[in-house]
Amino acid sequence: MRLVLTGGGTGGHIYPALAIGREAAEREPDSSLLYIGTTKGLESRIVPNQGIPFESIDITGFRRSLSMENVKTIVRFLQGVKRSKELLRSFKPDAVVGTGGYVCGPVVYAASRLGIPTLIHEQNVVPGLTNKFLSRYADAVAVSFADSLPHFSGKRNVLHAGNPVASMVAKANRSEGFKSLGLPEGTPFVLAVGGSRGAKALNEAILEMLPGLESLADVHFVFVTGERYYEEALARLQELPAKVKGRVHALHYINNMPEVLSAASLVVSRAGASSLAEITSLGIPSILVPSPNVTNNHQQPNAESLAVAGAAVMILEKDLNGGALLSNLSAIMKDRSRREAMAVAARKLGMPKAASAIYEQIKGILK
Incomplete structure (x- = not known):
């Protein structure tokens, strides 16, 4: 399996992605992984230390009030989508997995536009803005808490799977x-x-x-x-x-x-x-x-x-x-x-x- 992982900002987004990648590598030893994040997030330090190839895009999150920064974020999002498409065309993944954080937005969206199968994972009971947006484009959604299921009631392929970091500590x-x-x-x-x-x-x-x-x-x-x-x-x-x-x-x-x-x-x-x-x-x-x-x-x-x-x-x-x-x-x-x-x-x-x-x-x- 050729798998692109994306998720960033905090360990709460990064470690679930790494756990999914580790599972794929254990189940299919010839798997290839690529992680797409930002240089400002913790993923830029954590992921390379795990021996996983890392590429970055430039993206910031939306502010919750009217701001000129949001206009700049839209421009960065579009540039991020373009950069993500270049990386995805080069790596040719079988699937793209997003685990939250604003970096997922352009990566998973780009994958959906290219017809690459996508899955997003939501760690919290109440979904974040990025995953709410991406659920319209993702082929599958996995959630950590059963209480999250109503938030994705419009999706067909939604699974109460738990948080993959649980597998790492078991x-x-x-x-x-x-x-x-x-x-x-x-x-x-x-x-x-x-x-x-x-x-x-x-x-x-x-x-x-x-x-x-x-x-x-x-x-x-x-x-x-x-x-x-x-x-x-x-x-x-x-x-x-x-x-x-x-x-x-x-x-x-x-x-x-x-x-x-x-x-x-x-x-x-x-x-x-x-x-x-x-x-x-x-x-x-x-x-x-x-x-x-x-x-x-x-x-x-x-x-x-x-x-x-x-x-x-x-x-x-x-x-x-x-x-x-x-x-x-x-x-x-x-x-x-x-x-x-x-x-x-x-x-x-x-x-x-x-x-x-x-x-x-x-x-x-x-x-």
């Missing part, structure tokens, strides 16, 4: 997770992570909460601060009581997140689609604090889908503080039967075969 080695943290296997620990860059509001609530961990004598706490907040967090942690300090492990970043995640007893996290796909694939209970600083507030519906199913507790950022976090965390960690019920509910939502399902959907449009 085989994570739990023992390696404990080992990398220097904890004896089986140690109960809470993993708190606000994304690769950290989340200030979440970090503040955690730091406010940590002294209260004295009431959870056997529980360790793995605190992923994000690089920009790491030094400040370390200084604050020195003020903790000795009984707590020895059980708090502060890191600015985790390179082996699937392994660490698979070993966690409970996760405190934002509600990005890829994070939730990993959590549910592994069946981990969670406390979710959706970021209010994302387009369309899309993390809140993501978190609500897990909370309604009983797999997570959702705390809105406006209600977040150390007391609220400690209260919910303690209630879950002190109630093993509740933790197990949440894990079962999470696992029911998890779709570890998502990448395989999407691969089969691509094969279907090729026929």
